[in-house]
Amino acid sequence: MKSTILAAAIACGIASTGAFAASGAPSGIDLKGIDHAVQPGDDFNEYANGAWIKTAQIPADRSSTGIFLQVFQKAEKRTADLIKAAGNGNPAAGSNQRLIADYYKAYMDEAGIEKAGLAPLKPELDAIAAIKDRKALASALGGQLRADVDPINATHLDTEHLLGLFVAQGLEDPSKNVPYLLQGGLGMPNRDYYLKSDKDMVDTRAKYATYVQAILAAAGDKNAAEEAKAIMALEMKIAEAQESIVDSEDVHKANNPWPRTAFASKAPGLDWDAYFTAAGLNDQPTFIVWQPNTVTKFAALVGSEPLDTWKAWLRFHAINENASGLIGKKFDDLAFDFYSKTLTGTPKQRDRWKRGVARVNNDLGDAVGQIYVKEYFPATSRAEVQDMVKNILKAFDDRVGQLEWMTPATREKAKAKIATIKVGVGYPDTWRDYSKLEVKPDDAVGNHMRAELAEYAHQKSKLGKTVDRDEWWMTPQTVNAVNLPLQNALNFPAAILEAPFFDPKADPASNYGSIGAVIGHEISHSFDNLGAEFDAQGRLANWWTDADQKHFKEAGQKLVDQFSAYEALPGLHVNGQQTLGENIADVSGLTIAYAAYKNSLGGKPAPVVDGLTGDQRFFLAFAQSWREKTRDAALRSQIVGDVHAPGNFRAQTVRNIDQWYDAFQPKPGQKLYLDPKQRVKIW
Template sequence: MRGWIAAALLSGACATGALAGDSVRPAIGSFGFDTAGMDRSVQPGDDFFLFASGAWERQLAIPADRAYYGVWDELDEKALRDTRAILEEDAGTPGSKPGDFYASFVDQAAADAKGVAPLHPALAAIDAAASREALAAEHGTMERMGVSAFFRFRIGPDDKAPDQYIPQLWQGGLGLPDRDYYLKDDAATAANRAAYLTYLTQLLTLSGRVSAADAPARAKAVFDFERQLAAAHWTRADTRDVDKAYNKWTPADFAAKAPGYPWVAYFRAVGAEASAALLACQPTAFAGEARLYAATPLATLKDHAALRLLDGYAPYLSQDFVAARFAYRGKALNGVPEDQPRWKRGVQTVETFMGEAVGKDYVARHFPPATKAAADTLVRNLIAAMDGRLRRLDWMAPATRAKAVAKLASFTPKIGYPDRWRDYSALFIRRDDLVGNVMRASRFEHQRQLNHLGQPIDRAEWFMTPMEINAYANPSLNEVVFPAAVLQPPFFDPHADPAINYGGIGAIIGHEISHHFDDQGRKYDKNGALVDWWTAEDVKRFKMLTDRLVAQANGYEVLPGVHVQGDLTLGENIADLAGITIAYDAYHATLAGKPAPIIDGLTGDQRFFLGFAQVWRTKIRESALRQQVKIDFHAPDHQRALTTRNIDAWYAAFGARPGQRYYLAPDQRIRIW
């Protein structure tokens, strides 16, 4: 399935929409779209999001256990229910590892009876560390347990030698979501800091390590230490620059360039002691963190490590820990009134640690071969549409354009589920040992990644489960991946109008395909190697276009004084624009020159753009929106729906005109691919 590329787009029965005479109706409305959710009192040119979904948004009450709710979340709820049914059946089957894992999670009484006791050995090991070297070794041990205490350790392809695996190290050590939460002084951020300090105090007290009288001061010492770490951290915008993040260091380089941290002890404990080189993804941050590690009292460093462990394992401990964590991460950061019911959290936990063991059954029940075949066809059509765009591109040098076409031709789309399922036979699961299950599953996954070192790249590996409502592009493997659960209505419905399918899942697929040509993905060649294959003039012309997209995003004010970060969201904004562009081409190619039918008074183009807008139908709480704008590489969904303002065909479809809020003159519309 590598290298799909079509010489011409498919049409007729391969259009991936409702066929003539098809007696099966679409899952939503008469043609796959919820027209009742529209607000026709809003002019499309004033706000296309509200025009498409304003009535839906007014009527929706965000569920009490959600920070936001929309089409993606409706699908997530369905996937959770479907997976729950599988796990509850498995829980009644003796010896079923996923079933036993799930049963261990939903047993609230057992978790409450054990309290923090399952963590006592790990906490005791931290407290017993008599030196900074010993504590660094505990950092490595914690990483094996799934908790990144001071740095984040991963195994992945070497960007400049993508046929080889290499250990990768990323900055870490913070309990707030990002450096800006420590460094900015607006009222909302200050409130988040206060909630975090309360949480740290609670964890120290609940763990029994510290008296109630001493806990506030010790929590404050850890917070002050993290605030210094935050000042050393890179911004998220800098981190997403793959050229800046590629720094190959030997173990000796870490000692020389980031002195003060016991690197040898850490690498030995984490399993990287035999590695000739590692990727130091934020080198100046490591230098700063190492200096702080050497200068901070050992007692504070131990408290910091213990708190990272307690926070990481709080979801699996007694209800007092669960409640404390939710009060901070759920209520304070995201404004969510209620925690999710225990069954949902249990499903998510099993998916995290044994996702493919459940995914095999999920696919058998909920992703029939006919749906996969229709999705395969649509993906081929989208790749062909991107090929056409690349071949017609006028701002790129011909030689570069030829390389771009070759890169696209070498794509590997992965649709629905893996060709080879993971083997969990070596993972030991006990029905009465939730924390132990999480620890063993974390160590199992860590060792699975370590086993990659020195081996050929596993190009069949998936990094999402079939039940996830998501998709991704992997530049090192030159692939796009779409799990089964996201290939369902309203994103994709084999019985829906093709315009809706192409505007919905088509734009999402186009989005992921185009990530390989966004401001960072473009830096990887057809073999997945990070290499400079564009001319200087190509880069200059591309940057002129993307700078305009940054400015456009910066102009979106989502709350008073709160704007989208154009530089942070650039890659996703490029992909949104490209995705809708190539999906529109692919849709029209399926028409084979024939006019689209009028359905419910809507033209084919109108239905296409409404399908796109419905993908981003989301309502979000203010606290969650503030967090998203600070840390998320994606713009808020309301603004993503406004991507249409750059598309000429949208103006023709809806008659947006000068004077309307989101109207752009033709020469102001941004066209990249």
């Protein structure tokens, strides 16, 4: 999960060591995980986690491991038990329990899926085969438009559909929801897999071309080799037309409202009337086109590339979208071999029940979530986390009031934005209604397709209407958190708000160093290089004085340089610009979490626990929350396409915090040591 201007997340790597009551109990720090042979000032991640790293084993069905995985597995097991029990007592047709039970049953029916094979896709594949002209092609492309824009990945969407739809308030008019169009069209994670010339990417492209051919051959195509070659050539052109992640995150380049009637002249080559009619969007007066040059180039490709090539591309992606677990073992094995083994280095397929749980969570997330919070998230936990959020928001507000570099005019606007942040804790107050969704116990493909269409209809139904600032973009059983700049809102799902992430009986140092830093991180996204472009109403607006903006950007550049110096693999460095928003949120979030921690002590000194001071426990909890061990292929994929730096580098964020220097006494000349003037201070 990744940060974008539409949403910003802490990311799937978020973790915590947990915490225990400080009074006569352990500190909450994994003392055995510390490597005392490493100096904190040389590598704080290795110091905090080195002993654990030496012995940790990545499960065969995973691309990485860490404390996050342990927490995720806890939520996964709980969710699996709830899903498996949903059919008990023969629940009524149309009820959430019946929908969950039937969806899961259909997915787990491997024999039935094997027998059906490609038959569930026959209507779609026949329609693709029947395309005779460019107008029919435009209708086919429009008919496959979906609201499949993950809000965490939205600005650099790489859906297999040519374009993706996102529905949210307008950038300049926050009063109503408008449609956003974003680039897609690729079968690999992002455009760099097509365009980079290093050996790893060249090898991956060759394996992808082999995979495309294998999928088509498995589907019975006699000209699979020729079709695969044409598809690969087309996707190379699509990749060349796409904008980079960094450019896509520049909201000023994205603010392109196009009148519906202007598409024909701005992007010739595609029959936009046919496209939008098939998409059910022909009545929309205006679209915000996030990557306008890309859309223009896409339309030209639709008009210039051979019709048979587009039909082959549509056919491949129709099959590929369902290859993982929905249309039989031969397709499933091929998809796993490329998308897991090749792209992330994962050697073993996940158990079927785990994949089934993920599918149900994806398509019926709120239905499962309602049951989850009743079982595992009491009102007392919600209230305590809400109080913690208030404490950290107050610390942020106090911090803004003390910033020497900020002028009164900017300070007033920043405080107004803090005051209007909406914080959702645990679960939404309004749940998604699935009562009109048809789910059959023997139609795995159909269930997924109907769920996608239902989500698309739900998103379209919001167009032109008043914005719901309480809307959630994560399910309660998700182990993550998110900031939504356009809504000026935060979501903290239930699954991340329990031990070991949050324990109401825990040592405050450990709680604030782990979940407190997460909360601070999400708050800070409202003021990172992207979030700071939006005012208290979520409107794109410059509320900075020139001098303040200059200081802010200079501080950001120092952070860009700091992270660009980190080498993840030989010759492969972190992209400091690509990860800037997350890095700002880490620095600022840790800063305000520390301030809130000190406030929580009420002026009393923190006890020494397990030989560690309160400040030492705070910073160790933060660093241990980022412990992870990742396969090289997955790490390479993260560096290329993710806006989060790897966890081991995020743990080094402490080098910018003055109090860390007091707690661990790093010395000049050590690798992490920064002169006070070099330390990045933003909020």
